Amino acid sequence: MNSKRYKEQDEVMEWDIQEGDVGERIDKWLTDMLDEQSVSRTAVQDWVKRGLAQVNGSSVKPNYKLATSDRVELKLPEPEAAEIQAEAIALDIVYEDSDVIIVNKPRGMVVHPAPGHMTGTLVNALMHHCRDLSGINGLLRPGIVHRIDKDTTGLLMAAKNDLAHHSLAEQLKEHSVTRKYVALIHGDLPHDNGTINAPIGRDPHDRKMFTVTDRGAKEAVTHFAVLERLAGYTLVELQLETGRTHQIRVHMKYIGHPLAGDPVYGRSKTVVLDGQALHAGVLGFTHPRSGERLEFRADMPQDMKHVLESLRKS
Known part of the structure; x- marks a missing residue:
């Protein structure tokens, strides 16, 4: 490699x-x-x-x-001051204390400000809601420990102080954070469960995309288990061992079963959904202050449920 x-x-x-x-x-x-x-x-x-x-x-x-x-x-130069607006955006808060906050992110919401998305992000909403976020990730990403894609729904944790941020980041690095997703994929997955261990790096033909490759790649491991088989599709649970950018989307494309509705890595003929059918349903970690093991669950969004109901009737 x-x-x-x-x-x-x-x-x-x-x-x-x-x-x-x-x-x-x-x-x-x-x-x-x-x-x-x-x-x-x-x-x-x-x-x-x-x-x-x-x-x-x-x-x-x-x-x-x-x-x-x-x-x-x-x-790296010293970061320039950036004026991030605190915005009164409704949040689906699953858990909150003085150290961490867990939210159920909706489809279409960008996690943190970036060029072209300086407002309307999860960070803008968090700044209005709690204002006391860790500063380790800089001015544009206060409190953000990990991310999920704009059109992926589900659980995401943010740190409210540097102690919590260091602890959660270290747990992610050690692969001790539980991250389980539910996804609808194209085709009939031949195995009931298994592991995809394939390194991910930038696509040499399109640097904005990622692919399984040996060139400049990083280890990527995804575990899968079949939940339900449907006409032309399979509902699966996916557990991340590593957290590479677009990991699930890239791995499922790699094995020939791309995510339904995925506009980048998926198929042109797919379900009617505004984005990939991927939901971060389970998030577990050790609390940075108490040491207690916590685990949270969030039900899949209504649009995914409607797609599943339609497939079950077909």
């Missing part, structure tokens, strides 16, 4: 460039690498021009093309 090395020391990020990255412009490549932080290409170009991003210890231009064995170093 092609392993891209990454580390962070004193706010400096470092990468060793591998074969699959050779020939890419550094500004575009860095923008892709920082996708999780929602950094624009314009901002990256400015950092490169200021010498914050260097190759082999020297400054380069934004159009510099990466070469084999290059080492890219990026010194």
Whole structure:
């Protein structure tokens, strides 16, 4: 497997460039690498021009093309003040105390502000509701420990202070957080249960998508169990062992059973649903202060229920 090395020391990020990255412009490549932080290409170009991003210890231009064995170093600038509006958006709160808050996120809601989505996000709603969120993830993602996609519904936890954030993040890293999803997939899954262990990385043909690959990929493990077999579809429970971007959607496409309604990784002929049929139904973790093991459940949304009812009648 092609392993891209990454580390962070004193706010400096470092990468060793591998074969699959050779020939890419550094500004575009860095923008892709920082996708999780929602950094624009314009901002990256400015950092490169200021010498914050260097190759082999020297400054380069934004159009510099990466070469084999290059080492890219990026010194992250101090975050600029960002005015995030607290918005009175209704939240389906499953649990809340002085350390954590668990919400049942609706379909169509973006988790945190990013270019193009500065309002109407879960963070905007949380800031209005509780105002005391951890600051570890920066100005645009206060309290956010993990994410689920815009059109995925279900349970998501946020930290209300740094102690809680550190604890929950460490549990995610150690794979001790229970995350179970229910999904409707295309086709008749031949096995009642099993495990998909296939590394996920960026699609070399479309850097905004992810795929199973050996190039620059990270370990990804998804466990599945059949809940119900329907005409042309299967209802499954999926448990994440790792938490890669679009992991479930990519893994189900990889085994030939993409999610129903998925506009990116799915099929053109599918169920009538405004997004993928994927719901985060179970979330369990150890409470960061009390040490108590907690587990929460949320029923699937009405639109998924209606699709299932229709399939059962067909």
